[in-house]
Amino acid sequence: MPQEEDIRTNYSRMILLFPGRHQLLTNFQFQYIADLLSKGEPTKDIDGNIVQTSGVIDALVFAVTSANHSNTRRNPLPFYLRALAIQEFADRFHIPAYIYGIDDVGNLGSFASYTIKRIRHESEGMFDLTPANTLVLCSTPVLEMYKTLGFTILPAELTDRTTWKHSTRLPWDIVETIAGDDRWETNLEVHQYMHSSSFDVWKKYKLASKVQLLFKDRMISEDGDITGTRDYNTYVRQMDTIAELKYTETASYIRPGRIGDIGCAVGSWIKLACRDERLRESDFYGIEVARHLFDICQQRKHNGEFKNPFVFFSQRNAVTGLVFDKESMNTIHTSSLTHEIESYGSRQDLLAFIKNRFEELTHGGVWINRDVVGPENKYTRVLMHLAKNDGIHSDVDKTFSTREELAHHLNGLSTYGRFLRFAKDFRKHEGYTLEYRMRELEGKELVELSLSDACEFMSRKDYTDNWESEMHETFTFWSIEEWKGELEKAGFIVRPESQAYTNAWIVDNRLVGKAELFEEESGALKRLPYPVTNMIVIAEKQ
Template sequence: MPRYLLFPGRHHLLTRFQAGYLRQLAAQGDDSLADGDAAAGSEDAGGATVVWAVTSANHENTRRNPVPYHRREAAIERFSVLTGLRSVVVPIFDTAPTDRFAEVTLKTVAASTGLELTPADTVVACSTPEVAAMYERLGFRIAGVEADVEPAPVRPWDVLLRLADDDPSWRDLTHPATVDVYRRYRLDDLVRSVVNDPVVGDEGGLTATRDYRTYAEAFSDAAQRKWDAVREHVRPGRIVDVGCGAGAVLELADREPALRESDLIGVEVARQLFEECVHKKAQGVFTNPNVFFYRRNVLGGAVFAPRSVDTTMTFALTHEIWSYGERMASLRRFVQALYDHTVPGGVWINSDVCGPDGRDRTVRLRLTATDGVNPSRPRTDLASLPPGEVAAYVGGLSTRARLDQFAVDYRFPFAYRPVDGADDTIELTLGAAMDFLTRKDYTDNWLSETQEQFCGMEYADWKSLLTDVGFEIDGASGTSRNDWIVTNRLAPVAALSTPAGEPLDWPVTHVRLVARRPVNT
């Protein structure tokens, strides 16, 4: 008779089947447990203690891990009371893939509880063959849970997917402890929102190929410039930075004496960046006590109540909404949501990349072919390579060859044709040319950057969208060109001209929008 039952898993949802199975396994013939006597959960009951190793405990609001650990723990404790099981709950943080994960889990249990679980006193309850095999190699006996029964009952994750699909049968399969916690904390709505999110991936980011470390560093380096550009337009009160990254701009807002009575709120969807924001707050980076961070996807529904926000800031965000959503349809929903949550007289300040005026006109683009290698054809297998190999390969291409590779990896339509008699010159639209030129040097995040479109909107499109929703466009709004990029990245390797060969100046690359909700709305 085992003293302990180690039950590893994510445990987002507990089932009625698990309740019966664990009670029987823990009792091993103990009639008091079989009868459901609550006293059987006591130290002296003779039943085994269930050690719940809750994996991915540091992940939440992702498609793979929608429910935060503390809510999972609450449901487990409630489950234990209702079933009469004596339980110990241990959080297991996510790790890189390793065939020693079973050992990591056992060591974490020992460090957290002092329990040294051994094959002599512990049975591992696990229905996942790959995980069970890790414990078998260590000498543990395995109880297969759902895998022990024919026909196999519905597994917890499949029950959760039924919930996400609005299949009412999920309640019949789910243990009342989980149903109770889900109802009290509205976790069923959370699960539906996260699992069905069309934008965010399994791990809580927009793309699995992005290096969030370098991404956060770049945002931090540019934070002062961004804050300087918008500070004069910020209205005190409730100030929200949507897509706040690692919170660098809010750090600068926090230092402003004039905003010391304001609420500073960061909204971030990427798990890695949100966790850095929370870490900064815990370390005392912010002096204002009214600094808050929310992990939300703004396309999943309203984040703030109507007419409740004085200032909204967005930096380098709207092109991602366009790219990872449904382009104009998603952007319109986003702008409408911002308008709705803005107080009359409040402001939305948006800074982002921008398409050139007349982005659909045809131009000629001459590209240097002597600054790197020129393969006979672009590769089609970059997605299967490690990031370092992708960066090295793309970084070694000539500018002309890099365009051919961009056309393969770019997620959006990208039409061009070589000009007869000029191997280094092609014809394409001005917008397509600038989409390539403004991304060609992002080799470290190549497969991420080629999922985004920078030039989907030009300034005229922005003005039309904002006024259509109801915003008034402040005179401080307008476009600009990053001359450093022109001087250092574009002009040395590229040139623009008309189809007739007349030289063209480099177009605008960025937009700043200061949009106000009219006072009388």
């Protein structure tokens, strides 16, 4: 067996590089590598050339890609569990094996080159992989990047490079089989293809139930996010800017003990709660499904930004199940989350979310829910007067290839022009049609529409940076009285402090002089007050 210094300095032999996400390993992969290392016949590369591998491979290097991702459909397993299975798998060969995690860097055309450089860096120079000293084992389109760099590719399962036909099932096929079978441990197909090293890890750490939950989730993308059209730089700035307001509104309702913030974004609310002397003995649990935001939470914790050391973050989806143990939490906080469940999921998802929070609270515990809300009389027809002198109202339907170009165009539209664009875009992908008509009364050009649609526009008209994302969302689906009714059905007592209110800042900075509401009374216009925009609901489990 070669020593590390031999591998570092002597390239008379070869390294076998095996890149992949490696969520599980297969019996085929094991036998293929075993055959490469045996004294049998030479193998063929991707071009049909004979490659001598017997007795010339010194080490096996696993490059585990997307190592910084976990708890998503595309990458359900964390790196350390993948590495455990790989190590047990590789220990059965007679050559040393090395495992290196390669972080996801997006859709990078030079990802193969990046992987090679990462391995050199992580191995402290022990592995400087080149086409002269390395064979690459790969059967997916990723091989083209290594081929471009001049590496010899061993095809493994791949039989036809033009159609990407394979001779056997790939590892991800088995992941999908497990995801759809609650009795996966006795599934003959799983046993036929899945190597025992992966089977043991999946069984020991109960990974199948997690994967099954992830695959059942309709809201979250395969990379663990609700929407792919959100600009997180803008979003993070917004979260930090309003954190003080959110905490001030909710602080007096917090019960000390185990405190959870679901949809914690970048951890701003928890950061402020950690400074509250009343909560110095409390433990804090932040739950965030979006990978990008979860990573920021972890980095903030590493930076020491939380005064209380008992702060824990998890990347989980609270819609599809419990994220805390039953009857374990004294306080659960959510902010600007429940409307996203209704928007990107379904009404049943929202009702399940409410039920799950009730299950998680201890008796006397509270769920503090701060979010947008609809008016009580949302189906009433109203008349809306919109400013036309604050921009243009031509080319409102113009399309753009980038978010930035669209935002620039929207910022140049008048309030009236922006409404015309809103009416076209609002929840069109969900099949919604915003019905309105133009009217003239008392010398004013007015838009007649439902109060609900008017509220949707007024609340969203200035969100130009994330316009495409915002157009999927609905704010007015329930009034606060409807919220109270659904919470009481789930078993909650709604505290009298719960209220809907009109955000004065929004009125003063976004609505006055831009949009006004009227009703018609005896042929004349009667000015209406600006409707409610937000709510805070305190739901107690008794």
